[in-house]
Amino acid sequence: xxxxxxxxxxxxxxxxxxxxxxxxxxxxxxxxxxxxxxxxxxxxxxxxxxxxxxxxxxxxxxxxxxxxxxxxxxxxxxxxxxxxxxxxxxxxxxxxxxxxxxxxxxxxxxxxxxxxxxxxxxxxxxxxxxxxxxxxxxxxxxxxxxxxxxxxxxxxxxxxxxxxxxxxxxxxxxxxxxxxxxxxxxxxxxxxxxxxxxxxxxxxxxxxxxxxxxxxxxxxxxxxxxxxxxxxxxxxxxxxxxxxxxxxxxxxxxxxxxxxxxxxxxxxxxxxxxxxxxxxxxxxxxxxxxxxxxxxxxxxxxxxxxxxxxxxxxxxxxxxxxxxxxxx
Ligand code: UT7
Numbered sequence: 001x002x003x004x005x006x007x008x009x010x011x012x013x014x015x016x017x018x019x020x021x022x023x024x025x026x027x028x029x030x031x032x033x034x035x036x037x038x039x040x041x042x043x044x045x046x047x048x049x050x051x052x053x054x055x056x057x058x059x060x061x062x063x064x065x066x067x068x069x070x071x072x073x074x075x076x077x078x079x080x081x082x083x084x085x086x087x088x089x090x091x092x093x094x095x096x097x098x099x100x101x102x103x104x105x106x107x108x109x110x111x112x113x114x115x116x117x118x119x120x121x122x123x124x125x126x127x128x129x130x131x132x133x134x135x136x137x138x139x140x141x142x143x144x145x146x147x148x149x150x151x152x153x154x155x156x157x158x159x160x161x162x163x164x165x166x167x168x169x170x171x172x173x174x175x176x177x178x179x180x181x182x183x184x185x186x187x188x189x190x191x192x193x194x195x196x197x198x199x200x201x202x203x204x205x206x207x208x209x210x211x212x213x214x215x216x217x218x219x220x221x222x223x224x225x226x227x228x229x230x231x232x233x234x235x236x237x238x239x240x241x242x243x244x245x246x247x248x249x250x251x252x253x254x255x256x257x258x259x260x261x262x263x264x265x266x267x268x269x270x271x272x273x274x275x276x277x278x279x280x281x282x283x284x285x286x287x288x289x290x291x292x293x294x295x296x297x298x299x300x301x302x303x304x305x306x307x308x309x310x311x312x313x314x315x316x317x318x319x320x321x322x323x324x325x326x327x328x
Contacts, residue, residue, distance in 0.1 A: 003177030003327060005121075005128035005136070005168040009068025012296040013059035013141075013163045014283070015045045021157070028153040035157045040259025044160030044284035046145045054086045054095040056163035057141035060292070061100050068167035070135055075105040075167075077136045079123060081116030081288040083195070083317075084143045085109055096139065105137070113193075114255050114316025115183070116140055116288030117164070118324050121312070122181035124168045125324075132170025139165040140288035147195055149215035158257075159216070160284035164292020175307070179325040182237045186319045189226065192219045193317035218317075227257065228264045230321040235269060235313045238325040246270055250308035250328075253298060255315060256280035256290040265313070277303065287316065304328050 020043040021032035035041055047056075057080055065072060080093040093107035112119040117140035124136040141163035148156045171177035197214030198204050204214075231254065239245060246269040254262050256279060266276045277298045286293060291312055298304050308328040315321040 003171050003174055004125040006171040006177035007166045008169055009064040009167040010296045010299055011060040011063025011165045012293050013056040015047045015051050015161050017046045017048050018043050019046045024157055027150055030153045030157055040280055041284045042281040045162055047143050047161045052086050053084055053141050053143045054092050057096050057139045058099045060163040060165035061096055061137055061139055064165035064167045070167055072100045072102040073104055074135050075102040075137050076134045078105050078107040079110055079120040079138050081110045081120040081140045082142055083111050083113055084147055112320045113318055114287045115314040115320040115322040117291045118312055118314050118322035119183055121324055122183055125178045125181055128170050135169045137167055140292045142287045142289050147216050149212055155216050155218055158285050160286050162283055162286045162289045162293050164289050164296055166292055176327050179242045180238060181324045182234050183322045189319050192222050227261050227315040231265050231313050231315050232268045234321050234323040238323040242325055248309050249311055251275055251277055251303055252311045253277045253291055253294045254313050257285045
């Protein structure tokens with residue numbers, strides 16, 4: 001199969017404020033021990049007043065463009081994967097377009113929760129397969145701390161804020177780039193992970209909905225089971241499509257939700273620990289931002305080398321799940 005888009009620059013942005021498990025012990029009935037053992041998370045980043053989704057997205061975008069050595073004027077399209085935009089209207093992507101000066105780019109947001117970055121990567125890849133000269137900025141950016149119920153210990157310990165960006169263009173080398181992307185959804189299970197309030201069904205000032213429904217609600221154990229199963233299946237789908245096996249992989253970059261989900265996936269694929277990237281101890285679950293944040297760090301740590309076979313795999317509310325196989 002011919003390769004599609006290649007990632008030519010990555011960038012990350014994180015709020016400076018750190019919220020540790022010890023800090024959370026002061027807020028809800030929890031412990032560092034419980035959070036560490038059940039999730040692998042030790043701390044997460046939280047926005048301060050004045051910081052926003054678009055601010056993080058712009059910072060990550062500028063870094064990715066600088067790394068790619070591409071001017072904002074050259075961009076054809078900007079896609080921001082998020083479910084925590086600055087506003088319901090306009091899209092966060094147009095705020096980014098304005099603030100980085102990408103005068104020639106179209107811009108839209110994409111809502112696919114934690115699978116959003118891979119979904120956006122897939123859209124960008126289709127555009128670039130149609131015209132290899134196109135240059136597209138894909139961002140995963142979330143401010144989950146404003147969608148978390150700080151009285152609900154079953155969710156508030158899990159999430160964090162951040163943004164990661166990737167610049168994509170056509171590969172000049174047929175050996176490098178995205179080999180394939182695989183997107184799936186099962187809307188019949190939407191009720192297991194929701195933020196019901198503030199949409200058009202339950203407007204912000206309505207009184208039909210209990211207060212906790214304006215924040216993230218999750219049936220964690222159910223989500224966990226589905227996540228493990230779906231991530232293995234979609235990982236194997238990408239490998240099979242490209243006649244590869246798990247042993248061929250140099251690195252798996254999974255969505256960072258829970259170390260036990262990542263470990264279960266690693267075991268099911270029969271991979272050693274060093275082939276699976278983990279940074280959720282530092283940032284928690286940052287939804288659409290988690291994979292690009294992990295890619296930035298994997299590259300900085302020298303764990304992504306030219307020619308490496310790299311698998312991205314994610315699962316999130318919806319449910320949605322997705323994978324992408326890349327030749328780095
Ligand atoms: O981003 C994609 C979507 N999200 C995910 O993939 C997350 C999937 N789910 C999970 O990661 C896990 O299910 C959780 C981390 C959310 C929960 O872990 P668990 O091992 O499934 O715990 P549980 O929900 O079965 O709860 C076990 C116990 C309960 O107490 P009882 O009923 O056994 O007495 C909870 O009340 O742990 C209790 N508990 C806590 N205790 C201390 C729940 N949250 C906490 C907490 N601190 N923060």
